[in-house]
Amino acid sequence: MAIRFDCTPLRSVRRIDIPPDASPAYRGRLERVQRAVSQHGTLNTYYLTNGSCTFQFTNNPAVGWVRFLVEGTVLTDAADTRTVGSDLAIQLDKETCDWLTQQAVQWLTLSVKHAMEVEFDRYIAAGDLARAQERLAREQAVSDASGGFLGMNL
Secondary structure: OEEEEEEEEHHHOOOOOOOOOOOHHHHHHHHHHHHHHHHHOOOOEEEEEEEEEEEEOOOOOOOOEEEEEEEEEEEEOOOOOOEEEEEEEEEEEEEOOOOOOHHHHHHHHHHHHHHHHHHHHHHHHHOOHHHHHHHHHHHHHHHHHOOOOOOOOO
């Protein structure tokens, strides 16, 4: 199995205005990010783009594989240490399995969701977790110093 994705922490997205001259593809991506922010907020949420998950069922690289495209939101716990859920758009992209059935595609789609969540946990573990924990400690200290009020970030 091979998994890849690009990740944008939604807390880093300051503006998601859509430029009037944006290409249709860029406009679509910005609209999906806007929906993710509206639905899930920006705290402990990450937006995955250019994602794919490929399953190889044979030892022949020309035969027996399926690739799914993945885009959407991954949610982590309050400490950013583990994945607690996801809202992913998953679609079959290509396959070289003439024996693939619709039931298998449905099962593999669910397997992609779980595989992406597990891989995101590996991504967290491989990243600078100490920096994320320091950020959370700073935010907590600011909150404590102001009596629990963080302006618009209640």
